[in-house]
Amino acid sequence: MAGAPVGDDVYAEDPTVNRLQEYGAELLGQEAALFCATGSLANLLGIWLVAERGVEVLCDERAHIVRAELGAHGALHGITTRTWRSVDGVARLEQIEAEVSHIGGHLVKTAAIEIENTLNFASGAIQPLEEVRGISQFAAGHGLGVHLDGARLGNACVATGHSMGDYGSLATTVTLCLSKGLGAPVGSLLASTRENIAKARVQRKRLGGGWRQAGVLAAAGLYALENNVNRLSEDHRAARGFAEEVTRLAPWAIGGEIPTNIVVIDTGKLPADELLARAGAQGLKLSKLGDHEVRAVTHLDVTHEDCVEAGKIVAAILGEVEPR
Numbered sequence: 151m152a153g154a155p156v157g158d159d160v161y162a163e164d165p166t167v168n169r170l171q172e173y174g175a176e177l178l179g180q181e182a183a184l185f186c187a188t189g190s191l192a193n194l195l196g197i198w199l200v201a202e203r204g205v206e207v208l209c210d211e212r213a214h215i216v217r218a219e220l221g222a223h224g225a226l227h228g229i230t231t232r233t234w235r236s237v238d239g240v241a242r243l244e245q246i247e248a249e250v251s252h253i254g255g256h257l258v259k260t261a262a263i264e265i266e267n268t269l270n271f272a273s274g275a276i277q278p279l280e281e282v283r284g285i286s287q288f289a290a291g292h293g294l295g296v297h298l299d300g301a302r303l304g305n306a307c308v309a310t311g312h313s314m315g316d317y318g319s320l321a322t323t324v325t326l327c328l329s330k331g332l333g334a335p336v337g338s339l340l341a342s343t344r345e346n347i348a349k350a351r352v353q354r355k356r357l358g359g360g361w362r363q364a365g366v367l368a369a370a371g372l373y374a375l376e377n378n379v380n381r382l383s384e385d386h387r388a389a390r391g392f393a394e395e396v397t398r399l400a401p402w403a404i405g406g407e408i409p410t411n412i413v414v415i416d417t418g419k420l421p422a423d424e425l426l427a428r429a430g431a432q433g434l435k436l437s438k439l440g441d442h443e444v445r446a447v448t449h450l451d452v453t454h455e456d457c458v459e460a461g462k463i464v465a466a467i468l469g470e471v472e473p474r
């Protein structure tokens with residue numbers, strides 16, 4: 151980062167940012183990419199490219215864009231969302247198809263379908279490539295855009311063996327977080343056609359997101375893409391190791407498989423806040439999803455042994471708790 155050649159990215163003159171954007175576009179199976187400060191900004195621009203004011207985007211009810219972006223798409227771009235409820239966090243064409251509303255006298259027109267891979271709030275569920283392909287073909291046939299929130303697309307890819315381009319090329323607009331499990335301190339990519347990215351660049355500046363010598367950050371992003379994608383499988387193994395320890399003493403606490411690096415824990419009759427406080431006192435940080443639901447995420451700063459140890463801490467606490 152300290153040695154990265156830099157320039158003014160508002161003029162597209164930062165060589166390191168340009169290199170990251172070219173490499174990112176290639177990896178994501180798109181023509182061009184834009185380096186953004188956050189995944190929320192990349193999603194904001196990506197959704198804006200596929201939906202105009204007064205139309206709707208369909209997405210899972212647990213999608214990051216509806217739950218964790220503070221209503222930005224409505225507040226800033228006048229876009230509404232309507233959601234489907236998936237059982238297992240997997241977006242399925244037959245369910246989405248039934249929700250699409252074509253323009254009429256009074257129904258909001260559906261402009262795009264949004265898919266999140268992996269789905270954060272559904273225990274990091276993976277979207278199967280064939281399902282995404284079906285949705286993409288359906289969307290193309292009906293004049294709908296597809297936005298892929300690929301904050302953790304690398305996780306889906308190491309788990310399935312598909313490339314990021316296999317998924318990314320099926321979307322109109324796709325994002326990828328360079329922070330999260332990939333380990334860069336800051337930044338996300340938005341990728342799409344050259345024309346779309348040129349438009350997004352203008353809107354990013356309008357929103358105050360144009361930046362100058364951002365190459366210091368892009369250098370970390372490049373490092374992350376070149377070195378930290380394949381090792382995401384270690385995070386998946388660590389998440390399973392963590393979950394195994396928890397279920398040893400509290401078999402009811404974790405439902406189903408652990409597909410990637412996210413483990414959702416049911417805290418039973420113990421309030422989530424209490425688990426957070428007690429685990430926190432032992433040096434383990436968890437995040438709260440609900441009054442009786444907690445999330446653990448593995449990443450490159452914790453080892454497999456750390457995660458097994460963390461599982462033991464949670465197991466010791468929940469082992470004395472009754473299921474709900």
Ligand SMILES: *Cc1c(COP(=O)(O)O)cnc(C)c1O
Pocket residue numbers: 187188189190191193214215266268270299301302327330338
């Ligand atoms: C983290 C995340 C984002 C972006 O979040 P920022 O904090 O704005 O970088 C978007 N989508 C998903 C699924 C995420 O997990």
